[in-house]
Amino acid sequence: NTRLQVEHPVTEAITGLDLVAWQIRVAQGEALPITQAQVPLIGHAIEVRLYAEDPSNDFLPATGQLALYRESAPGPGRRVDSGVEQGDSVSPFYDPMLGKLIAWGEDREQARLRLLSMLDEFAVGGLRTNLSFLRRIIAHPAFAAAELDTGFIPRYQDELLPVPGALGDEFWQAAAAAFIQSLPAGDGPWADTRGFRAGLPAEVSLHLSCNGQDRLVTLPTQPPLLRGEQLLIEHQGVRRAHLAVRSESTLYLRWDGELHAVSLFDPIAAVEAGQLHQGGLTAPMNGSIVRVLVEVGQAVEAGMQLVVLEAMKMEHSIRAPQAGVIKALFCEEGEMVAEGCALVELETAD
Template sequence: MFTKLLIANRGEISCRIIKTAKRMGILTVALYSDADQHALHVEMADEAVHVGPSPSKDSYLQAEKIIQIALKVGADAIHPGYGFLSENATFANLCEQNNIIFIGPPVSAIEAMGSKSAAKNIMELAKVPLVPGYHGNDQSVDGLKSHADKMGYPVLLKAAAGGGGKGMRQVWKSSEFNDALAAAKREAMSSFNDDLMLVEKYLTEPRHVEIQVFCDNFGDGVYLFERDCSVQRRHQKIIEEAPAFGMTPALRKQMGETALKAAKAINYAGAGTVEFLLDSDGQFYFMEMNTRLQVEHPVTEMITGQDLVEWQLRVANNEPLPLAQDALKINGHAFEARIYAEDPSNDFLPATGRLSLLQPPIESRHVRVDTGVVQGDEVSVFYDPMIAKLIVWDENRDKALARLTKALTEYHIDGVVTNIEFLYNLASSAPFKAEQIDTGFIEKNHDLLLLNDKQDIKDLLPIAVLYLMLSSQQNSASDVQDQYSPWSLSNAWRANEQYLQNLELMVADKTFSVQVSQSGAVSQLKAGSQTVFHINVDQQYYQCAGVIEKNQLISTVNGHKTIANVNAHQDGHSVFCNGKVIRFKSLQADIGATQDNNADAGFIAPMNGTVVAILVEPGEQVELGQTLMVMEAMKMEHSLKAPAAGSVSEFYFKAGELVDGGTELLAFQAVQPNKIKNESA
């Protein structure tokens, strides 16, 4: 076995690989960019070497520099993780030329599957079923569009060199094709430096089912069963499960053997994933093969009891597969939920910020957390916004799903917006429990999954107010000279009048007026006394009592007892309770400040990022919905569209320039309705 392993990656996957390598007695070397100088994977590794500036193109994608670092530190093997250089044939070839073991398949296999169009041709010859589509060399707009028109809409545009949903667009009608193709090509060029496209018939209600395969260097191969990865947003997975629900033994065997046929068609070795679309009629079609370890590999590990990273290292060390097919068994059910810094209520836009609170659920044989960050770390604009992977296991799907929803209620993150509450809504929804799932699940159930926002505020605001009242009492108690004096109380005591306080709380740009009165002992500071707060929030009345213990609030609201975690931060407080969270701040008195609400004032950048394209000229007349500018951040494109007919009077940034979130990007002038009438007269 090799003795020193360099991990050409960062974050969660680096930490994951380091854990297995250490258990096997292998020394580890981490790489880090400027932004990752104090990252968890750097702390965990035996050695760490600076690889370059924060942008990945200047650091983690510097293939030749990474090879030189490996030679300098004496690493005899490199694990590329996933993403970055993991499916880069040039990098794998450089490893081979420098006598460094590449923990992955042969260069020829990476090259064969590196182009989606070439992969389709190989699979067609191997008799692997394919989705109808065009994978040829005619890349002209008219040529690609003619194939789409013949195929019939909807169609799916996919970058031939793509992955992770990048360079991919659904096209629902012919008139949308040109814009969708241009956007897909831009994103593909930005992500992969290759804008070759293919067109496929888009199945409207398929499931995304993938098979984990493993092959050694002696011609043997196995499949470690399947994962259902149908729940996706922006063509990227957020909840995966293994095994796939509704899978018969016959279909499992058929898909597994087909996946092995695909792997053997390219003389594969190592860990790979063959991805299929499974239609409602039981037919399945090859999508692509990922020649690396997948993000969702932990659910396979949980149901098989195998360490897939160890399998990778042993196969790369020219050892035979640890187990034969008949020795592999499925035990129980597992889910993985990807915890992202993103805003589900704003089209899942990535978020940045410092993790002021990071409190994962307690790990056990049922609960596993794979992460690459700790409390205080920053989620930056430079990398994917995934914070962690929450993996749960139990004897069957229902029990595992109960584990997942409970663990999500115990996962508390503050400082950045996350998708935890959305994941809880999803996992606890009736359609998900009933296995009514396909790749359009989120779009079909969007209103249901975000339905609880207003109800959450209604349920949690009384708890937030109660916390403010109790914490105010505690703070006052520590400074009290005479605990029996009414002048020492913080309960709005007035002689011969009701104890009444008026508050204003802001939650997500909405202000709530709150009135609080109290009842109980004359001095609420006496030992054993119980304060009862009567809270009126926008004419909704609540009777509340509770106690604060460290950062937990044990409350009773209208007879309903709950336990909430409260985190105080610079911008206010966050209340976490039963899988829900609200962030609020107590407002100061209004001093009459005004705000310019001119609708034509301009467009605000929704996130930190880079301007990648300006698609109209200043002064040019545009139509409602026309794309004006395209931004990119955290591997995602965001298009700014005209809210009405009009024109851009000025762009404040050029293509290629960095932009801070909240910055005004352009000035837009809408055409007045009477002006349109006059011009058309």
């Protein structure tokens, strides 16, 4: 086989052989240096693929800019193969794989724990990825016990793909503390972030937005301290550090294993977003319209295919969520559309 498999680093990890170098030597007419029987098998290795995709939306590919990209620290038994860096854009024209994380250990459990640690250190912000999904798999007790088959993900779907819930008070307090302390230094009295009020105790309030939720937060007099990119929170004598990285107007805060994008709440943008999605079907990702299967005035049934979008070598169908009549079309075949762009307006049947 002249083609290297995506998982070839696993083979390299447990054999200590450089398969790419072997390919080049064979291409030059050299013979393989050892036979199959002489290939050593040492320890255990596990690989995961990091993709720009949305596990909560049927794993559709995601596009956008890598506003934050931090790889795990190098070390024994650790390997990261990637082709991106912070600031790069993920387009709809190529495969959405960002990289591969490979961990080696003397046994499977050591390799698993090492890989789990690597996933904990990795941070990607600016677009959706499967990073948290991978971490939940590797950390799952059934995976640790090697109780694996093709039904693993459906069997534990509620644990591996949990439905996002409301963000708690502790999260919002932490987000506000990190957000205010990570603001760049400004000039003049209006840039002061200490919450000065004439004749009243100092008070700092922020209206923040995250994951479609928003909260007006008033900081306590002694909020958690941000040291570098670590927000230190002490609870019942235990201190925990949470990654908190600012990228322009957005703060990326790691909380309960998830990296959340926090920004100041924009009430005008929230109203516009609500109006845009009312009765409208939007593009789930950047891509090209390959087929428009309906016309204005046409009656459609729930589940009927309306538009076909192509992105990253795959076709994705936009279907009617319920029965109704096509009120307007905002796309045509061959057109490039951006994620969130309105494609079809559907007037539902009463």
